[in-house]
Amino acid sequence: MVGPQRPLFVLFGSSIVQLSFSNGGWGAILADIFARKADIVTRGYYGWNSRRAIEILDKVFPKDAAIQPSLVIVYFGGNDSMGAHSSGLGPHVPLPEFVENMRKIATHLKNLSDQTRIIFLSCPPVNEAKVQANTSAYFSELVRTNELCRIYSEACINLCHEMDIKVIDLYSAIQKRDDWANTCFTDGVHLAAEGSKVVVEEILKVLKEADWEPKLHWKSMATEFSEDSPYDLVAADRKTTINPSEWTFHREIQWD
Structure with a gap:
């Protein structure tokens, strides 16, 4: 740990979080925007679903930690929403279980401290044609479709409304971009720079409008060693x- 202590923002999720410092990623953009204001750290796990996430919650976010995050941004759902494989293996999580897993994540994070704020990101759409072109025969059963993405996205949004948690509807936000299917993704699933810009814009919108104290929008936060x-x-x-x-x-x- 290095000082001085800054507010800690944690990005927690699957590959969209792990890769958030790649390809002009949204994690890297946030780190730039919040330079000398907050520390942005990633806890992203490629290929993970909400089932695996709840198994390690206490290790990633121990309740007895001396320093608790000021903000946690959570993303799971893209892998959960994939079609089930006949072998019984794979990342698919049935919708009711996904909702309960996300509820457990939210409850755990809420109990970290009175000052820990939470934003969930819902499941974004995918470029189905590009995904299918990149899928091998063995993995062809692990279907990714926009309809499944929509269903899991809506379930996440409804849960957040129920639990009074800030949520960003990425499924809708990304599709507002011109030619979103080609410009917002690198491989049909993971975000290109244009897709990451959407994520950042939506996060900043939430931070600006939230009635949290202290404020977590970058314009409202002190600059470390502000110089005169x-x-x-x-x-x-x-x-x-x-x-x-x-x-x-x-x-x-x-x-x-």
């Missing part, structure tokens, strides 16, 4: 300095 120094060149308007960490306008252009 004779060594800094300051513009005549007193709004910008030579220190890029003190600039706001370069991020406001894209990330309000």
Whole structure:
């Protein structure tokens, strides 16, 4: 652990979290936006479903930890929603079990501390044609369809409304992009830079509108070692300095 202590944001989920620092990923974008304001850490597990997630909740988020997260962003559902394999193996989780697993994750996180905030990401759509083209014969039973994604997305959203948890409808948000099926994914499932931009925009929207105290939107958070120094060149308007960490306008252009 290094100091000073900053608010801790944890990204928890499957491959969309593990890969969130790749391909212009949403984790990397958040780390840039929250530079000197919060630490962004990933706990992403490629291929995992909600069933595996609940098995390791106490290890990833121990209740007796000295420092608890200020924010946890959770994503599971893409693997759970895949069609079942005849062998009985594979990542598929039946919908009722998926809902209960997500409930257990939410309950555990809520009990970490009074200051831990939670955002769930619902299951995004997929580019079905590209997924099918990349699927081998053995794995062909592990069907990914937009209809299954929609069903699991809606189930996650309904659970969050029931439990008063912030939730982002990625299934709908991504499909608002022009030519989303081709621009938002690298392989039909995992996010390309354009898809990650959607995730960041939606997360920042939630953080800006949430009535949480303390505020977790980047404009509302203090900059670590905010500088008012004779060594800094300051513009005549007193709004910008030579220190890029003190600039706001370069991020406001894209990330309000």
